[in-house]
Amino acid sequence: MVDNGRVDKAMKNGYLIKEFAEVGKKYTPEMAAAYQRRWAELIDEVKQNIKADPASETAQSLAKRWTDLLNEAYGDRPDLKARIGQAYTAGAVPDDYRMFGPDVWEFIKKVHEAAKKKS
Structure with missing residues (x-):
């Protein structure tokens, strides 16, 4: 469960x-x-496929690229990667740093859940 108060406080304090x-x-x-461009391209592709079955090959490929x-940026910082996910889930990421909306985030989470069920 996400502690919205903690995430909000962290964002307000500028910690993240x-x-x-x-x-x-x-x-x-x-x-x-170049990194931001690759994110923008991937997010556009996710938006184009947002109605895809989360278990589909297309959705799974998008999620792999996402991961x-x-x-690439946060692999050596799993703590930060987890907090970023919590902040997106809680809607606590400031507009200046938000690269996508909740629909994209929910889709990616569903795709990851579908992958876990397959394995």
Whole structure:
């Protein structure tokens, strides 16, 4: 269960925002732009396939790419990756940092749940 109060407080105090900035230090401006572009492309593809069966090959491929992109930036910070997920689930990510809406997040969560059921 997500502790909305804790997530909100962390966001208001800028804790997660500072951690985002810390992770961003490992990227040159060009690398950061390319990374953001890949996210934008993936999010667009997710939106185009939002009605797909979460267990479908298409949905599973999108979720794998999602996980790969997350791990690229945050793989060495599982604590931060978990808090980002909690913040999105709680709706606590500030607009300036929100890359997608709750519909996209819910779809990705359903796809990951479908993958767990398969294995």
